[in-house]
Amino acid sequence: MMNILLPTDFSENAFEAACYGLHLLQGETCVFHVMHTYTPPIYRVDYVMGSPGQLGLPDDHQYFAETNLRGFVDRLGKEFKNTKHTFIPHSAFNTLADETVRMVKNENIDLIIMGTQGATGAKELFFGSNALHIIKKATTPVLVIPSNIQFTSPNVILFPTDLEIDFQQAQLNVLFGLSQLWNAKIHILHLTAPEGLDEAQFHNLKKLKELLQYTSFVYHDLPDQELLAAIDHFHKEHKVDILAMVQNKHTFLERLFIMPIIKNIGLHSLVPFLVLPYTNKPG
Numbered sequence: 018m019m020n021i022l023l024p025t026d027f028s029e030n031a032f033e034a035a036c037y038g039l040h041l042l043q044g045e046t047c048v049f050h051v052m053h054t055y056t057p058p059i060y061r062v063d064y065v066m067g068s069p070g071q072l073g074l075p076d077d078h079q080y081f082a083e084t085n086l087r088g089f090v091d092r093l094g095k096e097f098k099n100t101k102h103t104f105i106p107h108s109a110f111n112t113l114a115d116e117t118v119r120m121v122k123n124e125n126i127d128l129i130i131m132g133t134q135g136a137t138g139a140k141e142l143f144f145g146s147n148a149l150h151i152i153k154k155a156t157t158p159v160l161v162i163p164s165n166i167q168f169t170s171p172n173v174i175l176f177p178t179d180l181e182i183d184f185q186q187a188q189l190n191v192l193f194g195l196s197q198l199w200n201a202k203i204h205i206l207h208l209t210a211p212e213g214l215d216e217a218q219f220h221n222l223k224k225l226k227e228l229l230q231y232t233s234f235v236y237h238d239l240p241d242q243e244l245l246a247a248i249d250h251f252h253k254e255h256k257v258d259i260l261a262m263v264q265n266k267h268t269f270l271e272r273l274f275i276m277p278i279i280k281n282i283g284l285h286s287l288v289p290f291l292v293l294p295y296t297n298k299p300g
Contacts, residue, residue, distance in 0.1 A: 018046045022120055022129045024113060024151070025053055027085045032092070034132035034162035037289065039097045041160075041168070044198055050124055051090050052107045053082045054116045082108035114150040121157050128191055129159045152264060152292050158191040159292045166289070171199050171258035174291075175251060177206040177244060180218040182263055184225045188293055192261050195291075196232050201258065203234040206251060210241045252288075261291040 021038065025031040035051070055078045086106040093104060109116045120126055133148055152159050174196055196203050205225070214222065226236070239247060251257065 018048065019127045020125050021047050021049045022117065022124070022126045023049050023051045024117065024129070024131045024147075025051060025086075025089055026147075027053070027089060028132070030132035030164050032089070033164065033166070034130060035089075035093060036096065037162045037166060037168050038130035038160065039093065039099070039102065041171070041195070042102075042198075043097075043099060044101070045194075046101045048103045048105060049093075050105050050107055050120060050126070051086060051093075052109070052116065052120060053086055053089075054109050054111050054113045055079070055082050056110065056112060079108065079110070113147050114154050117151050118154055118156075121155065126157050129155060129157060130162065131159070132162050133164060155292075156294050158294065161290045161292065163287060163289065166287075169258065171195065171201045173255050173257050174201050174203045174259045174261055175206060175248065175255075175257040176203050176261045177208075177248060178225075178263065180207055180214065180221045180225075182265055182295065183221055184228060186228055188263070188295075189228060192291065192293060193229075193232050195259065196234075200233070203229065203232060203261075204251070204255065204257075205229075205234060205236045206239065206247065207237065208239050208241050208244065208247060257288055259289050259291055261293060263293045263295055265295040 019042065021042065023031075023035045023038065025035065035049075039049075083106070086108055090104045090106050107120070109119075111119070117129065121129070129151060131148060131151065148159075148161050152161070174192070176192065192203065195201065207222075222236075226234075237251075248257075248260070
């Protein structure tokens with residue numbers, strides 16, 4: 018069974034992202050924790066005391082959150098009648114990023130699925146600040162879903178890597194799971210410098226291939242070039258369904274995905290993006 022966190026601000030983008038996740042995991046037994054957080058602009062005295070409503074005062078923010086969560090969950094339940102899926106609504110007076118960290122720990126969350134933009138997201142950016150904050154703080158994989166995407170069965174998962182990571186099994190479990198669930202092939206993309214792989218990269222590639230031995234994959238070793246251009250060129254030739262990367266210091270998330278979309282229309286605005294957490298712990 019998987020525990021999935023679905024943050025929502027009740028926007029259509031959030032609902033579309035949740036729908037994509039339910040389609041993607043239709044064959045898995047899942048508990049979906051549908052979460053909404055709120056931080057009133059002016060803190061009332063009972064918030065400061067740590068217990069909203071304890072003074073008997075009406076809490077409009079909490080009422081709004083709980084009412085809309087019920088509506089959001091009911092809408093998902095009516096559209097997806099899947100006996101493998103269970104929904105648990107959760108509202109909290111907290112920032113989205115901090116509550117996400119708390120939920121990941123307390124509910125043993127395996128995957129976070131969210132949209133790129135919310136109700137107030139700037140359309141000129143691909144990633145909104147909420148998505149970026151969660152990606153930076155999360156210790157579990159995050160699947161970010163672009164706006165207006167229609168679900169199709171994933172066949173090609175592109176996994177660019179600089180091979181500077183000592184890969185661990187636990188770090189890649191979600192990637193392997195999605196590949197096996199849909200019989201999708203993982204395409205490892207590496208851009209090799211003229212001097213070739215160093216000793217550490219060679220070791221990491223060998224370990225990655227060992228971890229992938231029961232998963233369908235292809236290794237692509239391309240000449241050194243600009244990463245985004247290589248990704249987009251690969252997409253034109255192979256039609257990528259999911260882009261996956263490990264969040265380490267060399268991922269350059271801001272440069273790749275926070276640029277104005279008018280200047281940088283590419284693969285990352287068209288397909289779901291799976292961000293895997295970086296870890297040095299043995300797995």
